[in-house]
Amino acid sequence: MAKTGVIYGINGPVVSLQGDPGFQMNEMVYVGRENLVGEVIGLTSEKTTIQVYEETSGLKPGEIVIGTGSPVSVTLAPGILNNIFDGIQRPLTEIAKGSGYYISRGISVNSLDTDKKWDTHLTVKKGERLMPGAIIAEVQETRAIVHKVMAPPDTEGYVLDVVSDGLYTIEEPLLTLQLMDGTERKLTMTQKWPIRIPRPAAKRFPAVKPLITGQRILDTMFPLAKGGTAAIPGGFGTGKTMTQHQVAKWADADVIIYIGCGERGNEMTQVLEEFSKLIDPKSGNPLMDRTTLIANTSNMPVAAREASLYSGLTLAEYYRDMGYHVAIMADSTSRWAEALRELSGRLEEMPAEEGFPAYLASRLSAFYERAGMMQNLNGTEGSVTIIGAVSPQGGDFSEPVTQNTKRFVRCFWGLDKSLSYARHFPAIHWLTSYSEYINDLAPWYMDHVDKKFVHNRNRLMAILNQESSLMEIVKLIGADVLPDDQKLVLEIAKVIRVGFLQQNAFHKDDTCVPLEKQFKMMEVILYLYKRSRTLISMGMPMSVLKEEDIFDKIISIKYDVPNDKPQMFQEYMKLIDEFYNRVMERNA
Template sequence: MNSVKTGKIYGINGPVIYLKGKTGFKMSEMVYVGKEKLVGEVISLDKDLTTIQVYEETSGLTPGEEVEATGAAVSVTLAPGILNNIFDGIERPLEKIADSGGAFITRGVSVDSLDTQKLWDTHITVKPGEVLHGGTVIAEVQETHAILHKCMVPPDMEGTVISVVSDGQYTINDVIVTMELLDGSRKELTMMQKWPIRVPRPVHHRYPASVPLITGQRILDTMFPIAKGGTAAIPGGFGTGKTMTQHQIAKWSDADIIVYIGCGERGNEMTQVLEEFSQLVDPRTGNQLMDRTTLIANTSNMPVAAREASIYTGLTLAEYYRDMGYDVAIMADSTSRWAEALRELSGRLEEMPAEEGFPAYLASRLSAFYERAGMMQTLNGSTGSVSIIGAVSPQGGDFSEPVTQNTKRFVRCFWGLDKTLAYSRHFPAIHWLSSYSEYLNDLSGWYSDYVSPKFVDYRNRLMALLNQESSLMEIVKLIGGDVLPDDQKLVLEIAKVIRLGFLQQNAFHKDDTCVSMEKQFKMMDVILYLYKKSRQLVAMGMPMSVLKAEGIYEKVIAIKYDVPNDNLQLLDLYKKDIDDFYHRVIEKNA
């Protein structure tokens, strides 16, 4: 015990404390602060001054109290039991904390991150004499109904297996494999490993984006797709639907695992997530959605330093499952609150502020966060991905503020939410003119092979019609719509069909909440066929008033509700309806 390095508190400034003199502490080392052993991290070292940020409430701390080093960086525990669990920003399980300390997190609470008593049915996958490298799978555990947990050799280890236990029930702390390292020393491996949250887990190499993350949301999958291993930002003002959009992606996307980070959000929003997710049935497995979800809850009333750490905690958990070969999607809600935590800590440290008071290193922190996404070949040769979808909450919905602008530099997918759309009940309120996706070209080969060679062309034609509508609406606002020629009136009518029938989606309708790529393509096909036939009629001199009187446009808008997802053949009948409408108009006006 005498070798433990300690120091004494000299000054306290909110979550930041100072120690005078030489402490022997290391940069980014985890420490225990005061009598209650509050968790902290060394963030600055000087010859005579050590600065520590504390991840818990510091009221009641006094100068002179002792700070104790742990010798290790702030790390997370990686083992079976992460899924179907809810943690705070530094991976303490909230359920366990509630059992020991009640509804509010008490300070200095010390609980194991994962259940160390639970016995897991374990299948050992290595034999004595095998040479193991970092990332090699040594055991398999059915963690939940949906996910097989693969226990791996820590990334920085290599050696030969000396002995293994037989298949059976073990806790995460039981030794299951003993190996001899290259230097001749012995290492006992359990199912558990620790990893520092600020260090990306190593991989073999990164693949370019080539496979989309299918979300079931038409405006995302068709208009502004994100790749598996991609990055996206959802910026929007209060009430525009950032959290709901992330919920929809979490519920319906084809990611294997969801890591939801509630970073500085309101407590009632996180409660809604917990209640909703625990009741939802996973459409892929028929089991609970929580079976493949883990939640990091750091609400707005929790200590600000832990909010800054929560993003990295969630990322490290995601990278761990990626190393097993899974596709993981991270929902970070919201990175603006995280940036505000950086700003507050930076202010306490008396650093020189940059734009709007944010620290000068805001851009590099954001880039380091988003750079940890990607589709990777892992150390054991499997392929896994981490996709990051970060919500941004610009104050007053102003997209020119620093967090939105810097995020835009590092993400390749921008889903701009529009308050006008949200207040007119058009959801998802992603505006097609302020949003973009740089993944479209990368994914065009996948669309061509797995959906249709015409897919990207159809998508571009819909976008062109929406852009034309935007230009025409400027004229309509100035002099009214009656002066437009019929071909331009038709563009406005078809753009309305695209907006209401395709882009708008009802999260509470059983057939519209999640839509397959095949249905999305067939809906585009019907809309463009309607446009083609209508254009032929207008070219014959038929007025738009006659075409609108037939009610075909409203019928096509209602496709999303009228065609069940399990009976897409009905979509083919709509072309017949359009042909009937075409002939009917000609006969009536002959």
């Protein structure tokens, strides 16, 4: 018999019940006549507090709240990929069939299609001992991803009976298991998992492999590890969403979970339209075949915004358990923090800095801590990488969400308003950004790309830092008074900024650049610097060097050298030598 309570107070999405109806903390409940979905967030002997994931207008005291006996959970089974859900895993396409363009309240739809039959290949035999998390069947979920059906993490026993390969729905039993206590249990493709509890893993590994994105400023200057965490903070219009789009399109992750948390509806529409047209460069299949979208736009109820991050994270951990590398794009964690602030205000909790709740830091850390490269219970290896956008008001990085996020992420890609106004994209500023993964990933770069990769990267950063300090002098007294060796630093820094860090998302070769080409570009730029410095040290003025068009030629390498023709870089080395010889002859 389901437990019930009676509403006596309503404050926006927060509903209070008198007394203790016997609900559990974090239990999912149905509120009022329309069965609005809610979650228990506070329990005392006098009062029970519930946050409702839907609009509460029209709800009134005296209506009944019915408990479900289980926490807010997501359904895990084939059918998650190539789908778009709201914050509590209701498929928007199914909702649209029932309620049109606006989500009607209390609408109840299955998270996944229970009628579709999947071609299932069983991987266990009768009499076998089944360990927690073991793979029991395989289903070709999309053209890109084989879905590995697993035993729940709390299940162990012996297989009494197993079906033959064939077509089955996600709710049909695939095998009968005798548990260790002697009871029998039938396993289907479906698991339910509470969104606020991390899925268990056998072991966590340190970061040793980079997440390769094809974006030069990320891969070379500020790399992110698989299983790592990154933040993209930036003011309005600096390109947070577009940077995440580029990473989602080109990163070498197997599965992408894109969480639109409190963002504008038109941005989510753009994601939907773009991703459905894109072809995955690795497999040649549509990109949506390995992508799931969770849309919780800014006009949807705030409580569901808070849940959407955890829903996406649980889906990511489920695919990690199959042995896949998953990347989560959370856009944006600031809107999630604002939802926490609004709920905290309605609960009359003591506010901390800028009105955010005192537990903002612990919630952020609990979110980012669920990333990692893991050895799963079934022996496979998988990872969850979290890339969270932060939208500080007015672009002020000293506000609480950015500062607290900085404490828990090891990669910080700071977007700069002045760069985006100058049309320099991605507008990630090389002086405010950092990556703590560089030393961890250095052995990988040395083994898989070139021994000099990290050394060259550090030299480029040194030149950019030098330029920054020289620009202070230039602003005061102009560039003409600088000695020629410092003028050369400014010229090479410009080549690095425009020719290497700036990238064109609409150019077929420049939108995604392999690591080999990134390394060769660094080699050419540094070779030009070396040759030019020799000329300057021999007394050649910088004005003579600039008469040649070599600097512009090196800047345009990113367009002129196709990604599949790295041998062309030798020609540019020869061009630099010819430039060196010409200047020497002219001034002999």
